[in-house]
Amino acid sequence: MAANGLAMKQRRLTPKGRATRDRIVAVAAQLMFEHGVAGTSLGDVQKAAGVGASQLYHYFGDKQALIRAVIAYRTEAVLGTVRPQLGRLDSLEALRAWRDLLVDTQRHRHCEGGCPLGSLVAELAEDFPECRADLAGGFDQWEAAIRDGLEAMYHRGDLRRKADPGRLAVALLAAVEGGSLLTQLHRDTAPLETALDEVLDRIEDLRPRRAQSRQ
């Protein structure tokens, strides 16, 4: 397995080597976010990271290996938005806080670049099957984290029997991706806010009637 091979190689790196490798990945991720994967050459990455061609080859072998490292890096970053520091997404309050975090992140970036993970899909999915598989795996983990919280709400009785946590998780993730694309296009966070809020309002409407009347 290539992924296992990579993991084994990473374990063999010295702390300094590890730091260099991480820096190259972060620099490459930023360049690919700004100029696309095709618009980022290995020469660009070398220059921006201040490393030589032989170092780049030592850590990654070829461009596809570097792209896959960038996908792993971006996957970690999006999973960071659905992890402990925010608590599980298992209440409407937590879901709305997550929504605010996503919107603030876009605002911070002046709505440029779209979703750092999703924007890689259009460019890589068709011509790089291994990258598509990596991206699908990243999105699967993201979806699972969202579903996990909704399932907790469901089993606790905070969602009606007819609610389907798995379907709502897909709808939320699609709202993140489609909303981010429209936000990038219009340089305005409003579409992302609206897309997420409409799905969150649906989730709110799926609470048991007693919970709704309590408000």
Add this chain to the structure above:
Amino acid sequence: MAANGLAMKQRRLTPKGRATRDRIVAVAAQLMFEHGVAGTSLGDVQKAAGVGASQLYHYFGDKQALIRAVIAYRTEAVLGTVRPQLGRLDSLEALRAWRDLLVDTQRHRHCEGGCPLGSLVAELAEDFPECRADLAGGFDQWEAAIRDGLEAMYHRGDLRRKADPGRLAVALLAAVEGGSLLTQLHRDTAPLETALDEVLDRIEDLRPRRAQSRQ
């Protein structure tokens, strides 16, 4: 205005010239859909369309002009899904038929390539401001067509006062885009179906109670 200049030039083309130009655009759109914009050279387009470099230059001047023609072509195609043959999207039946059309189209393409208009965004939005403006204009028209049908439902009393047609239109468009991206990633129409159905179910829940109890 560049767009007006282009329109004027198109009016001056002979029917044969017009046909050649249209063929080049269709070929370029397909290549860019399959391999991305950066992955499609003018040489690739010449070869696939069977035209020479001077012909390509005659019709488009440079690659950006060709890309903008492809955006206009893709915009026409997506607007074709929300036009007369399906009727306005002014009933749940019409909205569900439109949803089926989008899903069937993806199935037909084996879930490859994502949304033909949206997949251009990630690659063009940051480095080509004019292309971003064209894409934003295309999406604006698409959104307006969706909103138009929802507003007709609203004014007819088929949606409750608290429903907001403009917000629902954005949520539907985001579901199309995010759902198409997940469908491309997973090579499965299920995410697109789920994303659209969750928003359509929300719209259904926003009908007046008398309409819901009639079922």
